[in-house]
Amino acid sequence: MKKMIISVLGCDRPGIIAAVTRILFEQDCNIENVSQTILQNEFSGIFIVSVPKTLSEQDLHRYLDDGLSPMGLHVYEKRLSVADAPQTSLASEPFVVVTKGPDRKGLVAGITAILAAHRVNVTNLQAVFKGGDDPNANIMIYEVDIPTDANHQVLRRDLREKALAMSLDISIQHKLIFEAINRV
Incomplete structure (x- = not known):
């Protein structure tokens, strides 16, 4: 499994989290962390997910974009690597x-x-x-x-x-x- 961070932005409405999580479930992804909020009337969600190695980043984007763009949502994905983690954390x-x-x-x-x-x-x-x-x-x-x-x-x-x-x-x-x- 590889890890990805997925950001979803757009006008708030019921069903956004259900749509995102359904797509991720259908692609055999595991959600590890979620942070979601609404600022004024804008939805912002960040998901850290484990993605099967067989699922390419391009295919993941296509599935998310195809499922979320009809809802007026924008999606961005970034692969997480060991280099993304802080090397030293202060006590x-x-x-x-x-x-x-x-x-x-x-x-x-x-x-x-x-x-x-x-x-x-x-x-x-x-x-x-x-x-x-x-x-x-x-x-x-x-x-x-x-x-x-x-x-x-x-x-x-x-x-x-x-x-x-x-x-x-x-x-x-x-x-x-x-x-x-x-x-x-």
Whole structure:
């Protein structure tokens, strides 16, 4: 088996995941990971699948495109290789960074620049921008992995300074604490 990453994009509607997974099942592919979301009215799905060696990448694309293009969906496939995996992964701990504030250009760029400068990996980002100056209408939630050898004091200071400059409220919590506090 070889591994492929498959991205599916298009206007949201019921049945997209059913169509993708049916095609993959019919081609004897095994779904290993899925991440799917809807942004505004656009569907975005990423599937990592094991594909039989006998199924060519061209044939897989043809099956997916033939089945999904009538639904107005676009599909892209990429073969995964050992070279795609990070060679070294830093020891890290999961944290959640939440910002709230008025909507303006550059919010995500400003926060992620600080995170990148401290070798912090963003593993998940949810951003809801409804516009305007209501700080509760514009929220960004970053799930991040902070290296265990990072200087947390300097990272927090840099994030707070950037948030202040962009008129954002910011909180930084260990993911376990965040989940315990926000559990329903």
